[in-house]
Amino acid sequence: MDDLDILIARLTAEFEDTLHLSFKKISEDIDIDYLSNAIAARDEGKIAGILSFDEGLHQGIDNDLNNGLLYALIGGIAFAMKGFAQRHRSRVNPNGEVEQLMAELRRNVVEPLARRAYEAATQTISRMQRLNFNAHEIARSAVAALSLAPDQAKSIVYMRKAVREALQAASTTPDAKLSAQAVKAILDRVQSHLNAAQRGALRKAFSGPLDQKAADDIIHRHTRALASYRQSVIARQEATRAVHLGEYLAFRQGKANRSIPRDARRFWRTREDERVRHTHHLVPAMNADGVDVGEPFQTSLGPALYPPLEINCRCRVDVRRPNAGA
Numbered sequence: 001m002d003d004l005d006i007l008i009a010r011l012t013a014e015f016e017d018t019l020h021l022s023f024k025k026i027s028e029d030i031d032i033d034y035l036s037n038a039i040a041a042r043d044e045g046k047i048a049g050i051l052s053f054d055e056g057l058h059q060g061i062d063n064d065l066n067n068g069l070l071y072a073l074i075g076g077i078a079f080a081m082k083g084f085a086q087r088h089r090s091r092v093n094p095n096g097e098v099e100q101l102m103a104e105l106r107r108n109v110v111e112p113l114a115r116r117a118y119e120a121a122t123q124t125i126s127r128m129q130r131l132n133f134n135a136h137e138i139a140r141s142a143v144a145a146l147s148l149a150p151d152q153a154k155s156i157v158y159m160r161k162a163v164r165e166a167l168q169a170a171s172t173t174p175d176a177k178l179s180a181q182a183v184k185a186i187l188d189r190v191q192s193h194l195n196a197a198q199r200g201a202l203r204k205a206f207s208g209p210l211d212q213k214a215a216d217d218i219i220h221r222h223t224r225a226l227a228s229y230r231q232s233v234i235a236r237q238e239a240t241r242a243v244h245l246g247e248y249l250a251f252r253q254g255k256a257n258r259s260i261p262r263d264a265r266r267f268w269r270t271r272e273d274e275r276v277r278h279t280h281h282l283v284p285a286m287n288a289d290g291v292d293v294g295e296p297f298q299t300s301l302g303p304a305l306y307p308p309l310e311i312n313c314r315c316r317v318d319v320r321r322p323n324a325g326a
Contacts, residue, residue: 003083004243004316011076011239012232018072019231022064023147026052029060032139039125039142040135051121051142058117058146065110073105073242074098080246081253088319090254097249109238120145120153127157133164147227156223158193159202162186163215166206176209183207198222237311244306244317251319252293261321265290268297268307269316280315290322 001009030050038046047053052060078094085092124145128138141160145153165186170176178186183206191199205218254260267290268283270276279300286298296303307315 008239012235016235018068026060036136036139057114062114076242077246080243081250084247084250090259092250092253117146119150124153152226158190162190170210240308248306267318
């Protein structure tokens with residue numbers, strides 16, 4: 001583990017905590033009964049107000065992350081810039097980048113998260129209304145969906161549909177148990193909307209006595225697991241992006257103030273192990289002469305100024321003179 005790995009790991013943990021606390025606070029601030037009444041009345045204006053929706057964004061998430069994640073990202077970028085300057089004995093001024101970075105990070109990180117929260121919650125409400133769930137259950141599900149991606153929220157709705165059908169079927173049997181044939185029929189109707197883990201969890205739950213408490217526990221566990229996974233992926237990706245952006249900005253400043261040799265260039269480097277994806281392995285050869293300020297690396301996935309190329313990308317960028325060797 002090198003210095004960049006350590007920095008990325010530290011920032012990932014910080015970002016993940018920020019995301020978790022933000023979504024938790026936003027959910028706890030919503031009055032479920034008030035939201036339930038608005039949903040029952042199909043009052044879209046009131047629903048939007050309760051959920052802090054405005055112009056396709058969740059304003060609560062937008063505001064909260066602006067005050068938390070955004071400043072954490074700026075701090076990570078500044079730290080990466082200073083680390084680059086120490087390694088290359090160059091001069092940097094992180095403060096000179098803050099205003100532009102704030103605008104770019106809000107546009108590229110915070111607003112998309114707020115927009116996805118809006119989509120997940122509104123799609124959950126409309127989907128569950130079509131499936132004839134009661135207003136209180138829709139309200140609880142919509143609030144939980146704020147921390148999920150739309151596709152994740154959709155899968156939870158169909159888990160709820162399967163659970164509801166299983167409870168209804170179990171209530172007609174003496175021992176509250178479903179036959180294997182009944183379980184298969186229920187799962188067949190929703191399987192295209194669920195992942196393997198969700199199907200397996202439902203199959204296991206439906207194989208024994210089923211009651212409302214057990215059913216609620218299944219949904220809660222899987223919602224929490226999906227939210228946690230999503231937040232960890234976002235945190236890792238944005239931490240990695242922040243560190244490499246910081247290094248790129250430090251390189252750009254170093255070139256501008258001539259504290260880095262004029263002929264220094266940026267070279268893509270992989271970890272050169274069995275985990276390197278083929279598309280990433282090709283990048284060094286596709287950019288054998290390196291790239292300068294403002295020049296993206298050419299990749300089979302499209303141009304990229306710096307890593308990560310994809311989720312969980314471990315690539316690095318080295319700065320050196322072309323004749324200095326790898």
